[in-house]
Amino acid sequence: YSALSGLLLLVATASSKAQTTDPYAGIIPAPAKLTKIAGNFTLSQETRIITDSADNKAVVFLASYLKDHRNLNLAINRNPGITGNQSLYIRYDASLPAEGYHLTVTPAQISIVGKGAGLFYGVQTLIQLFDNQKQGSINVPCVDIEDAPRFGYRGIHLDVSRHFFSVEEVKKIIDLAAQYKLNTFHWHLTDDQGWRIEIKKYPRLTQVGSLRAQTVIGNFNDRTPWQYDNTPHGGYYTQDQVRDVVKYAAERYITIIPEIEMPGHSSAVLAAYPEFGCEPGKQYQVAQIWGVFKDIFCPTDKTFAFLEDVLTEVMGLFPSKYIHIGGDEVPKDAWEKSAFCQNLIRKLKLKNEHGLQSYFIQRIEKFVNSKGRNIIGWDEILEGGLAPNATVMSWRGEAGGIAAAKQNHNVIMTPSSGGLYLDHAQGKSDLEPLSIGGYAPLAKTYAYNPIPAALTEAQQRYILGVQANVWTEYIATDAKLEYQLLPRMLALAEVAWSPLANKNFQDFSEVRLPHHLALLDREDYNFRVPAAIGAP
Numbered sequence: 001y002s003a004l005s006g007l008l009l010l011v012a013t014a015s016s017k018a019q020t021t022d023p024y025a026g027i028i029p030a031p032a033k034l035t036k037i038a039g040n041f042t043l044s045q046e047t048r049i050i051t052d053s054a055d056n057k058a059v060v061f062l063a064s065y066l067k068d069h070r071n072l073n074l075a076i077n078r079n080p081g082i083t084g085n086q087s088l089y090i091r092y093d094a095s096l097p098a099e100g101y102h103l104t105v106t107p108a109q110i111s112i113v114g115k116g117a118g119l120f121y122g123v124q125t126l127i128q129l130f131d132n133q134k135q136g137s138i139n140v141p142c143v144d145i146e147d148a149p150r151f152g153y154r155g156i157h158l159d160v161s162r163h164f165f166s167v168e169e170v171k172k173i174i175d176l177a178a179q180y181k182l183n184t185f186h187w188h189l190t191d192d193q194g195w196r197i198e199i200k201k202y203p204r205l206t207q208v209g210s211l212r213a214q215t216v217i218g219n220f221n222d223r224t225p226w227q228y229d230n231t232p233h234g235g236y237y238t239q240d241q242v243r244d245v246v247k248y249a250a251e252r253y254i255t256i257i258p259e260i261e262m263p264g265h266s267s268a269v270l271a272a273y274p275e276f277g278c279e280p281g282k283q284y285q286v287a288q289i290w291g292v293f294k295d296i297f298c299p300t301d302k303t304f305a306f307l308e309d310v311l312t313e314v315m316g317l318f319p320s321k322y323i324h325i326g327g328d329e330v331p332k333d334a335w336e337k338s339a340f341c342q343n344l345i346r347k348l349k350l351k352n353e354h355g356l357q358s359y360f361i362q363r364i365e366k367f368v369n370s371k372g373r374n375i376i377g378w379d380e381i382l383e384g385g386l387a388p389n390a391t392v393m394s395w396r397g398e399a400g401g402i403a404a405a406k407q408n409h410n411v412i413m414t415p416s417s418g419g420l421y422l423d424h425a426q427g428k429s430d431l432e433p434l435s436i437g438g439y440a441p442l443a444k445t446y447a448y449n450p451i452p453a454a455l456t457e458a459q460q461r462y463i464l465g466v467q468a469n470v471w472t473e474y475i476a477t478d479a480k481l482e483y484q485l486l487p488r489m490l491a492l493a494e495v496a497w498s499p500l501a502n503k504n505f506q507d508f509s510e511v512r513l514p515h516h517l518a519l520l521d522r523e524d525y526n527f528r529v530p531a532a533i534g535a536p
């Protein structure tokens with residue numbers, strides 16, 4: 001796939017065409033309302049940034065962008081009384097919608113009006129209007145843009161368990177998310193194949209649980225035996241690193257939602273602390289192959305005490321309103337065989353193991369709620385009855401999301417069938433790198449609409465937004481991670497942000513995308529060149 005970089009020439013050509021014919025051609029996600037105005041503003045070393053906003057993030061981001069990318073060191077003036085031409089105003093206005101902004105560029109000035117995240121997104125749009133030069137003054141085409149997101153939840157997920165990714169790479173993904181106006185990073189920190197976050201009270205989680213002896217690579221065409229890489233794999237984030245990433249994301253208006261998987265996908269925990277499983281004396285192992293495993297937490301008081309300790313440390317690190325508790329793919333075999341579980345089912349008058357799963361999630365929810373937070377779970381948490389305040393992430397199609405919305409529960413749409421599983425292949429050519437299976441070409445991701453027709457208007461309001469997931473069974477390197485993300489993450493951004501009526505795949509893929517691929521190349525991202533502009 002890195003060989004595709006040969007196609008960059010093509011991208012660069014396409015992009016310079018787009019630049020010369022239409023200086024507005026670059027905005028992704030498409031804004032709600034854009035009106036072109038004649039002329040240009042010249043942003044130069046002479047331009048002053050004038051702001052009345054107490055919230056500094058937009059100003060800091062813009063100033064450091066101009067310094068790093070254009071070698072412009074602009075003076076920042078915090079006296080809003082000052083007026084004058086050749087200034088760039090960043091102004092607070094409480095009347096604009098959440099995350100919305102109003103950007104006006106005239107030959108005399110630039111103004112960005114909004115509040116909080118809105119100002120930040122106004123800056124992101126402005127940067128996308130910049131010309132392609134590497135330094136010096138910038139020609140900004142005059143324009144009036146009124147913009148606000150379609151959804152309040154715009155998420156990208158990353159599985160760091162199946163393969164570990166460095167803090168540096170995680171920040172690079174957060175940069176991308178911010179650039180394209182996503183506001184949530186769902187950090188899948190634990191799974192069967194590795195526990196990736198330091199927990200002070202339980203050091204074996206990382207000492208033992210973050211390491212596996214080797215990794216299965218795959219069986220390629222189903223005819224050859226499974227192959228292993230013969231290389232130990234490990235890695236975890238220290239609490240200091242987590243705090244640093246959380247702060248880095250917050251500076252970009254991105255909330256990080258940590259995920260701690262339970263009661264399934266917990267082989268790595270049980271390898272470290274077998275006493276939280278249902279089978280005394282069993283030697284659990286950090287999984288070395290992919291799939292769904294029968295090693296799950298046993299719902300004992302000891303296990304709940306452990307999970308509460310872990311969640312307490314996690315909540316101390318992540319200020320997010322939501323904590324993701326997993327809940328997906330829980331084979332019930334161990335519970336069926338366990339005398340303790342069968343007694344508990346009788347004692348609590350539950351119907352069956354589904355009831356026990358629901359009891360498990362509800363007990364955790366009570367704890368999380370007691371700390372002022374809410375849980376999110378994968379759609380399996382519907383089985384046996386939803387926890388009263390849970391938000392559902394609908395991944396096995398939209399059925400779970402629809403059912404949850406009908407029960408007045410909040411929903412995030414992320415169906416694997418909707419082109420939102422970025423571990424699926426983007427093309428059908430033999431040149432595509434090995435992936436888990438599934439087919440999610442750019443056009444499919446782009447076409448996804450998170451609002452199912454099956455819901456009434458009132459029920460539709462429970463759809464908070466949309467997310468794409470990057471599971472990393474077959475993604476072991478930064479280059480491949482970026483290849484799987486890009487450019488589909490840009491399509492996700494438009495799905496999550498732009499009004500439905502403004503979506504247009506041809507304009508997105510043929511006019512605006514080439515410009516962005518050239519930018520992403522300059523920013524050192526790897527990506528797939530989509531078929532629409534010349535890939536095989």
Ligand code: TNX
Pocket residue numbers: 328329378395421423436471472473
């Ligand atoms: C299903 S999506 C899973 C993950 C896998 C993924 C592969 C979900 C909640 N569970 O454990 O990595 O499929 O596409």
